[in-house]
Amino acid sequence: xxxxxxxxxxxxxxxxxxxxxxxxxxxxxxxxxxxxxxxxxxxxxxxxxxxxxxxxxxxxxxxxxxxxxxxxxxxxxxxxxxxxxxxxxxxxxxxxxxxxxxxxxxxxxxxxxxxxxxxxxxxxxxxxxxxxxxxxxxxxxxxxxxxxxxxxxxxxxxxxxxxxxxxxxxxxxxxxxxxxxxxxxxxxxxxxxxxxxxxxxxxxxxxxxxxxxxxxxxxxxxxxxxxxxxxxxxxxxxxxxxxxxxxxxxxxxxxxxxxxxxxxxxxxxxxxxxxxxxxxxxxxxxxxxxxxxxxxxxxxxxxxxxxxxxxxxxxxxxxxxxxxxxxxxxxxxxxxxxxxxxxxxxxxxxxxxxxxxxxxxxxxxxxxxxxxxxxxxxxxxxxxxxxxxxxxxxxxxxxxxxxxxxxxxxxxxxxxxxxxxxxxx
Amino acid sequence: xxxxxxxxxxxxxxxxxxxxxxxxxxxxxxxxxxxxxxxxxxxxxxxxxxxxxxxxxxxxxxxxxxxxxxxxxxxxxxxxxxxxxxxxxxxxxxxxxxxxxxxxxxxxxxxxxxxxxxxxxxxxxxxxxxxxxxxxxxxxxxxxxxxxxxxxxxxxxxxxxxxxxxxxxxxxxxxxxxxxxxxxxxxxxxxxxxxxxxxxxxxxxxxxxxxxxxxxxxxxxxxxxxxxxxxxxxxxxxxxxxxxxxxxxxxx
Numbered sequence: 001x002x003x004x005x006x007x008x009x010x011x012x013x014x015x016x017x018x019x020x021x022x023x024x025x026x027x028x029x030x031x032x033x034x035x036x037x038x039x040x041x042x043x044x045x046x047x048x049x050x051x052x053x054x055x056x057x058x059x060x061x062x063x064x065x066x067x068x069x070x071x072x073x074x075x076x077x078x079x080x081x082x083x084x085x086x087x088x089x090x091x092x093x094x095x096x097x098x099x100x101x102x103x104x105x106x107x108x109x110x111x112x113x114x115x116x117x118x119x120x121x122x123x124x125x126x127x128x129x130x131x132x133x134x135x136x137x138x139x140x141x142x143x144x145x146x147x148x149x150x151x152x153x154x155x156x157x158x159x160x161x162x163x164x165x166x167x168x169x170x171x172x173x174x175x176x177x178x179x180x181x182x183x184x185x186x187x188x189x190x191x192x193x194x195x196x197x198x199x200x201x202x203x204x205x206x207x208x209x210x211x212x213x214x215x216x217x218x219x220x221x222x223x224x225x226x227x228x229x230x231x232x233x234x235x236x237x238x239x240x241x242x243x244x245x246x247x248x249x250x251x252x253x254x255x256x257x258x259x260x261x262x263x264x265x266x267x268x269x270x271x272x273x274x275x276x277x278x279x280x281x282x283x284x285x286x287x288x289x290x291x292x293x294x295x296x297x298x299x300x301x302x303x304x305x306x307x308x309x310x311x312x313x314x315x316x317x318x319x320x321x322x323x324x325x326x327x328x329x330x331x332x333x334x335x336x337x338x339x340x341x342x343x344x345x346x347x348x349x350x351x352x353x354x355x356x357x358x359x360x361x362x363x364x365x366x367x368x369x370x371x372x373x374x375x376x377x378x379x380x381x382x383x384x385x386x387x388x389x390x391x392x393x394x395x396x397x398x399x400x401x402x403x404x405x406x407x408x409x410x411x412x413x414x415x416x417x418x419x420x421x422x423x424x425x
Numbered sequence: 426x427x428x429x430x431x432x433x434x435x436x437x438x439x440x441x442x443x444x445x446x447x448x449x450x451x452x453x454x455x456x457x458x459x460x461x462x463x464x465x466x467x468x469x470x471x472x473x474x475x476x477x478x479x480x481x482x483x484x485x486x487x488x489x490x491x492x493x494x495x496x497x498x499x500x501x502x503x504x505x506x507x508x509x510x511x512x513x514x515x516x517x518x519x520x521x522x523x524x525x526x527x528x529x530x531x532x533x534x535x536x537x538x539x540x541x542x543x544x545x546x547x548x549x550x551x552x553x554x555x556x557x558x559x560x561x562x563x564x565x566x567x568x569x570x571x572x573x574x575x576x577x578x579x580x581x582x583x584x585x586x587x588x589x590x591x592x593x594x595x596x597x598x599x600x601x602x603x604x605x606x607x608x609x610x611x612x613x614x615x616x617x618x619x620x621x622x623x624x625x626x627x628x629x630x631x632x633x634x635x636x637x638x639x640x641x642x643x644x645x646x647x648x649x650x651x652x653x654x655x656x657x658x659x660x661x662x663x664x665x666x667x668x669x670x671x672x673x674x675x676x677x
Contacts, residue, residue: 009639009642012643013642013643013646016643016646016647017646017649017650020646020647020651021650023651024650024651024652024653025653037587038587038588038590041590041591041609042590042591043588043589043590043591043592044588044589045587045588047587049551051551051554051555052555052665053555053556054555054648054666054674054676055661055662055665056648056651056652056653056662057652057657057658057659057662058652058653058654058656058657058658058662059656059658059660059661059662059665060653060656061665062648062651065647066651101643104636104640105640105643105644105647107559107561107567107589107592108558108559108560108561108567108640108644108675109557109558109559109589110558110644110675143591265653265655265656266655279655280655280656356529356531359529359530359531360529360531360532362529362530363527363529363530363532363533364530364532366532370531370532373531373537374531374537
């Protein structure tokens, strides 16, 4: 057991304050999707289901100890609090401090594991090596099987990325901005290709490892929870169509597990960016996540969600309802006959309800009463479906009428802090 | 209406189901001895738990239900909701009466209640896996107290056992007055006699081991530092972390 003096306690507390504060704009806190089991009576496991151990007052999940190793940075990216030119307190953890914090938080069931990122000091490889060292120490010296998410530093070499993937569950390279143009504007020191290259390397290495695993069960784990990325939205003038096309590209071509959208929180008076005090585009961020879910789980294509004529998502209705209203000719569908993939596309019916409907209708023709009990959002769905009740919506409402009726009955959870969409340039 | 009274154990309930079939009762009202109120119009039928009878009902259900549905059935039991036994009996009757699998017939009221109740219990299980906060004592025991809405200790022990394989720990249910204790080898159900200075396990600070206070403070520091004030959303915060759980959360 380590003895802590008061001075040491104060120092570590201050470091934690600074380096947690600096890490909080990275939105990912996922701890799911790994397959690491506890072995040899070690500490921890990360077998799939993520756990949120707490929630911040802004409602975000706290699953991992999310910190920077240091907020010293050689870069000067306009949107980042740790940028070189920003006059803030700087700090750096030692390797042992990060290890101790992780283990002790984990033993108390505060966290699922560690999410370690860092400002860039000296160069990419040098920084990345320190991150890998911590992960390695946790795995090999402490027999730790909890979740580890390491940030892959843009420009890091393949060898170091390979090391990182052997100890981490997930790796992520942040593309930071939805387009290369925005990146050039706000982070002139960074190059898009330095971000894409490690992503590409990891994608191929993960596929190779999976193939090998099929032949040899003992093949070591290699980033079992895959890779993810994040882009800041609302700091630059991209349309939702551009953002979603980019995200879709990452899902399809890079096989990313997640793309995170981080609504820009104004932290700088730099005139390239929205002024301090500009509201965080939370509604837009939420709509993007809804669209992201439609892409990944509901079988939608980007072109169905946003169009050249309408490159932005509706802020007042969700993208699924938006799609349905643009395609009223496809409705109503008969809930007792339609394919599962069609039921999933009905506004007000989620994946779970769709599956329940599909399973239950083998026993009984479903009517409104059944459907309400199964948990569908009746006030939305009723304009788009028929069932074994005679009183369905027979009237031919226009899209606009339906929209008004739905908005009239439902209260948007964002109404109180609805901010007009940010206009730039 | 025949009142059936059992001892409150799952085995007792399953024995009751056996008796209902054996004696051919049509309309019954099942409850525990603790909840039973003497009905002036008819005597209650007191059931004695019998492992062999309970086992037959359980095995019979296994023939008809998937493993997932069996788990749902058990989780529903752990809800301890008033009158849940009657719905469970109605579920059993529906299952046994049909030649095909009915566990996914959500248009049947009992199936839907079982599914929904099991989901609620599962959610509470998941919450406890999240909200347990261990405190390290002088004896190197990691101790946590909880007061879950449902009786979930039986279904969270596996999670904690596989996760904290190298530390002694105890999770105590302050409402139901029992705990689960892992001794580095196996998990056991235990009763605890607390000393007076720990307020029935609710405040064990006099027993804290080296570093405990520091790490609690560091955790609070961390929790404060990761908040983004510009995104404050208390409604969402409370929706995820209902106030009734705050009592035993280090960070609140």
